[in-house]
Amino acid sequence: MPTAASGGAATSSAASGEQGGGGDVAAYVQAQRAYVKCLRENGVDAPDPDDKGNIDFGDDPALKKDAEFQAATEKCADHLRAVPESVEKGNQTELTAEQIKVKQQYAKCMQENGASDFPDPGPDGLGQGEWDQSSAGAKRAIRICGPIVGVPATPGPGKG
Template identity: 85%
Template sequence: MALASTGCGGDEGESDIPTAASGGATTRSAGSDAQGGGDDVAAYVRAQRAYVKCLRENGVDAPDPDDKGTIDFGDNRALKKDAKFQAATEKCADLLAAVPESIEKDNQSKLTDEQIKVKQRYAKCMQENGAADFPDPGPDGLGQGDWDQSSAGAKRAIRICGPIVGVPESAGPGKG
């Protein structure tokens, strides 16, 4: 959650995305094709603005999200201990939206050829060991699509194939 935020300007490329502070002022369009996101990014930004508005209505001084919906909360450790912040995030949780795939891909660092080979080996292992619907990675090594993680076959495949990506076969008890 701790990513940079930018100010909101309403100059030449205005859209109907309201800021959380104004409740109706317009900002630069977050969904333009030039930014590579399309409608899913615009919808995500609108959802993030509604979330910030809710936080503010519940006593949290939250900054506006940037043009990709990122909200910079600063020092997360201090916020996690803040009872007012915790209460507000619980009240506003239903307004949180999933990050669009286009934004997630932009935020991921480029994989090396070796890392891509590992992802391909993992996908093949998953498919051969009970998760037939596990997606093949794209040319960049990143996943492409959803799969059913709840089936017995998928759980077995995760156990068998986990070591390929560094997940131990049987995780020990957690500390804490």
């Protein structure tokens, strides 16, 4: 998901190790207000954050490339805070039963093919936590299980 700094709604997880208590949300909203104030002081007509701190800059891809916007987001970056877990989860769309089943199949495949610490998804299909992605077993499991979630087993050549 895009962040406030990238020109989209501020819903990205940036080290969201915070718990979802009301105090975290209030502090996050306050930080987002300070971020918007800073952007405005630096020439960007930024919208007010909503009651959960989300800032909707719209879907204009040119905004990200705008030099004034880029300069303002750099100057104001110290106001950005991690999105509280409760806000982040509230911004995610609810998964269908089929999507949850796919997440469960993927987790089982990962666990059985070298990533034994890969977390099981919660009942809503979300909530996967930390796991070691750098081990040889994890890399093997990703290759084997990737097709379950639409990642090709042998990706084509990179572009660029």
